[in-house]
Each structure stands twice: as structure tokens, then as C-alpha cells.
Amino acid sequence: MSEVDRKIAQLEWEIEGLKGEMGRSPLRIEPPGPVLLANVSEFYLFEALSVTESNGIYTCNTQTAFGLFGAPTAEVLNLFESQTVEEDYEPALAAGDRMMAFQTSNAAGTPHWVGVPLTPAVRMARLVAPPDASQEVLCNLVSCEGVERMSGLGSGITVHFKITRDKELNQWNIPNSSPRLVEGEYIFVENLRGVWWKAQTSQCAKSCICNYS
Amino acid sequence: METYEVQSEALGYGIYNCHKQILSPTAWQAGVGDKFEDYILPGEEGPVIIEVLNLKENYVAAGDRALAVGDRIAAYPLTDCLGHSRLVGIPLTPDVRMAVLAAAPGGSQQIICNLVSMDTGLEITSGLGAGIIVNFKTTMEASVNAINPALQWTSGDGGDSIFVVNHGGVWWFAGTGASRTNNCFCNEA
Structure with a gap:
């Protein structure tokens, strides 16, 4: 049987099955595949x-x-x-x-x-307050649909920062670190053991450039 | 599916010696901490060691293990082609996690660090999770003692904290390429 004949026979067989589908078993039953999650x-x-x-x-x-x-x-x-x-x-x-x-x-x-x-561990958040001289700032999470949570669960979270230490500067807080952050900007955050962290270490840095103005 | 807590490395290749966990009767009470406790089989005095494969490491032949003491795995039994029942699962720890420098940054693109325990929140100073080698992707192939962020470690104060991720048995500094810098602005008087 040629490939064409075989295909025709296959189609005819399927058509016959479709004609008499009332009261019949499904024409093709998918064989059970390998099941990873048994339950x-x-x-x-x-x-x-x-x-x-x-x-x-x-x-x-x-x-x-x-x-x-x-x-x-x-x-x-x-x-x-x-x-x-x-x-x-x-x-x-x-x-x-x-x-x-x-x-x-x-x-x-x-x-x-x-x-x-079913959400990524590292997610986006927006600063909803200006950073003060501390190592934490108030943020709203961005939902998985891309919407900022303005109220309820996910709003007003406290994000903690890890900032490199510098004994000369001796000012380990967000305004004296890089990247410079102001209210309204977005950062990436992660929750570890019930505490929100900025998911990257910030560089301790005196605001020398900005203070020239 | 059950929860297992890592105790030590077993055979390598992502297989860990674990203790089976069971929900604590006080788990649903207000404000309590750990929701699980060791499951002790009837007739046993303590938890038994059970081997569990971390599916995220099933292709890793060598290198630093991705899990640390106290990490947990949600696992289920899977039968291999010889009919042996094995436990395989996914870790209940974020891919990106915190580590603390355990040595001063040198003239290479690696730093020795200790992972922070998901169980205690403290730096792991011995056993699985201690002394991992964290690799850096730096711009212009800069060494880790000449990058931004300028990471610090001293014997008295300990080290800075960084965020790391394990890819294929290799720990990496998580983030964009650490930038080479001569720190000119910040050293101004």
C-alpha cells in the first residue's frame, strides 16, 4: 500500500467513525502517556x-x-x-x-x-515614599497582571536594603547609596523568610555629584 | 506529595539526605513560626534519613550544590526504569538567595561566601551551604576588588551581603554585570 493509499484509508476510517458517533465510543482514544504527577x-x-x-x-x-x-x-x-x-x-x-x-x-x-x-520569587515593586536615612523604604508590589497594588495584600510593603559598608563614609542608608532612588521608581524585590529585600546589593556612595548643584 | 528537609549531601548529582516533614498541629495558630516538624516513624526514636533528588539539579554532575542545610523540598515518589521507587522534587527556596562574604574580595572574579539559612535566617558557617564559591560576571573582566558594588570583608566585622543564584552547579552573583570602577567620585574629599 502506497503512502497515499494508506492516508486515504485512514481518512475513510475516521469518516466512518464520525458518521456513527452517536452512541459510540470516541473514535480515537489517546493512549495514557507517562504521568509524572501521579495524582x-x-x-x-x-x-x-x-x-x-x-x-x-x-x-x-x-x-x-x-x-x-x-x-x-x-x-x-x-x-x-x-x-x-x-x-x-x-x-x-x-x-x-x-x-x-x-x-x-x-x-x-x-x-x-x-x-x-505560581508567581516569580523576584518581582517588581514601586517606591511609594521618598527614601529616608534608613535601610528600608515603603513600596507597593506590582501584581502578576502588571498592576500596582494600591491597597490590601501587596501594598505598603517595607523593603529592606543590603548596602555595602564603607567605614570612611559611615552612612549606610538608601539616600547615600547607588543606584539613586526617588519616590515613584521601580525596583526588584524578593521575600525571604517573611522579609522583603531589594534583590541586589546597593553600593554605599556619598552623593557627591548631586550635592554640587 | 510530601515535604522534606535537607540535612546533608548524599550521592552528589543533586541528591540530598533529608528528613521527612509533617505539618505541625500548631501550624494554623496565629503568628507561629515554622509550620513543619520532623516526621518520626512509629517505633523510631528520631527521624530517618531519606534520599531526595532536587529536580533542578538532575543534570548537574559536579560543582557547588544548590541547597543548604535546612532547605526544604516538596517531593513525590517516582519509579525508575528498574522499578525502584525514588523521591524527586522541587526546592521550596527561592532561586535567588542571600549570601555573606566569607573572605575579602581579591584579584579574581570569585569570592567565597556562606549562604544564609532559610531555616534560621543566619549565616551557615559549616556543612552544606558554607564556603560556596560565588562567580561574578564583571564588565571589562574586572576583578571583584575593583567593581561596583565595592564589596567588603574584614575579620572583625565580617562580610557584606549579596544575592546569588545557582546555575548548573555554579553560584553566580545575581544582578547585571558588576561594573568596573575606579571609585573616583566617592573618594573625593
């Missing part, structure tokens, strides 16, 4: 609304058409925040961020949702 169906999507009083646990919308088990919201632990400290904790997720989560039981047998965020 993929156990994962659900959640969208962060707010953070609870417990570090790293968020109140989330369930991302299914009819809610999940009849509940419109659920509490989900972000596994990337399972080791956060209590003091100065700031949530790593912003409103609208999503998590892929599954249910697991704690040591007492109580089921809980835990998951991993």
Missing part, C-alpha cells in the same frame, strides 16, 4: 485574597467553577513561607496571586491545604 487531580488552584493571623497562610478564592466542596474560600499555606519568622513578618503574596495546592494532614490528622505560588 495531578489532587492539585487545585487558589487565588490569594488576604493573609490570616498565621504567617504564610492565606485566605484564598478557590479557582473552580463552583467553589471547592461548597466552600467559596479556603485557607492555604504557602510552602515557601513555612519557615518564616514571627517578628516583622510580611506576606510574600499579593492579592490575586495564585497557588497550586493540595491537601495534607498535620501530625494530629487534621487536613489542611498547602501549596506553591
Whole structure:
């Protein structure tokens, strides 16, 4: 059988199948492929609304058409925040961020949702206040849709800076570091153990050029 | 899928000796810190060592390991072609993480650093995560003692903190190419 004849026979076979599709099994059944996550169906999507009083646990919308088990919201632990400290904790997720989560039981047998965020660890933020003579500044996160969070989860985060030390200058603060930052500018930030950090070390530098004016 | 905490390096190639974790009964209480605790099998006095492959390192033959003591991996069992059940997973640590200089920058494009622990928030001074070699991409092939940011380390005060990322078993300074500088402006009186 030539390649053309084989193709014709294949098409005729498919047409016959389509003609009698009522009450029949699907014409072509995809063979089961290699399954990496054996229990993929156990994962659900959640969208962060707010953070609870417990570090790293968020109140989330369930991302299914009819809610999940009849509940419109659920509490989900972000596994990337399972080791956060209590003091100065700031949530790593912003409103609208999503998590892929599954249910697991704690040591007492109580089921809980835990998951991993579907957002990059390094993300953009905008300075919403002028930097003062400290090593931290107030920012709003930019959501994954590219929208600055002006209120709620993701707004008003405190971003800490790592600045190189210079004993001669002895002024390790944001106004005396490079890059120069003013209110309204964007930086890249990352949340480590519940603390937001500017994701690059700044250079300690006296504002010699700017002070000439 | 379960959570595992790294204790030490196992066979290399991204395989770690880990302790299985279980959600703490107090995890959902207000303000508590760590949400997990070591899982202890019935009849055992302490947690047993379980080998887990970090899927982000499955192609890495040699070099500095990407995980440190106390890092966690979300892992699941996967059967290999001989029928052995293995645990493989993804790390629950950000790719970009903090490290502290453990030596003064010299005339090369590398600095020895210690990772900051995701478990304690402190510099790791021994074991997995200590003494990593951080490589720099610098402009004009400048050495790390002549770049911006001008990184410092002294025996008394310790070192500056930087952000690093592990690519294929190599730690890199995270950021744009560190710029060569003669620091002329800032040295003005």
C-alpha cells in the first residue's frame, strides 16, 4: 500500500467513525502517556485574597467553577513561607496571586491545604515614599497582571536594603547609596523568610555629584 | 506529595539526605513560626534519613550544590526504569538567595561566601551551604576588588551581603554585570 493509499484509508476510517458517533465510543482514544504527577487531580488552584493571623497562610478564592466542596474560600499555606519568622513578618503574596495546592494532614490528622505560588520569587515593586536615612523604604508590589497594588495584600510593603559598608563614609542608608532612588521608581524585590529585600546589593556612595548643584 | 528537609549531601548529582516533614498541629495558630516538624516513624526514636533528588539539579554532575542545610523540598515518589521507587522534587527556596562574604574580595572574579539559612535566617558557617564559591560576571573582566558594588570583608566585622543564584552547579552573583570602577567620585574629599 502506497503512502497515499494508506492516508486515504485512514481518512475513510475516521469518516466512518464520525458518521456513527452517536452512541459510540470516541473514535480515537489517546493512549495514557507517562504521568509524572501521579495524582495531578489532587492539585487545585487558589487565588490569594488576604493573609490570616498565621504567617504564610492565606485566605484564598478557590479557582473552580463552583467553589471547592461548597466552600467559596479556603485557607492555604504557602510552602515557601513555612519557615518564616514571627517578628516583622510580611506576606510574600499579593492579592490575586495564585497557588497550586493540595491537601495534607498535620501530625494530629487534621487536613489542611498547602501549596506553591505560581508567581516569580523576584518581582517588581514601586517606591511609594521618598527614601529616608534608613535601610528600608515603603513600596507597593506590582501584581502578576502588571498592576500596582494600591491597597490590601501587596501594598505598603517595607523593603529592606543590603548596602555595602564603607567605614570612611559611615552612612549606610538608601539616600547615600547607588543606584539613586526617588519616590515613584521601580525596583526588584524578593521575600525571604517573611522579609522583603531589594534583590541586589546597593553600593554605599556619598552623593557627591548631586550635592554640587 | 510530601515535604522534606535537607540535612546533608548524599550521592552528589543533586541528591540530598533529608528528613521527612509533617505539618505541625500548631501550624494554623496565629503568628507561629515554622509550620513543619520532623516526621518520626512509629517505633523510631528520631527521624530517618531519606534520599531526595532536587529536580533542578538532575543534570548537574559536579560543582557547588544548590541547597543548604535546612532547605526544604516538596517531593513525590517516582519509579525508575528498574522499578525502584525514588523521591524527586522541587526546592521550596527561592532561586535567588542571600549570601555573606566569607573572605575579602581579591584579584579574581570569585569570592567565597556562606549562604544564609532559610531555616534560621543566619549565616551557615559549616556543612552544606558554607564556603560556596560565588562567580561574578564583571564588565571589562574586572576583578571583584575593583567593581561596583565595592564589596567588603574584614575579620572583625565580617562580610557584606549579596544575592546569588545557582546555575548548573555554579553560584553566580545575581544582578547585571558588576561594573568596573575606579571609585573616583566617592573618594573625593
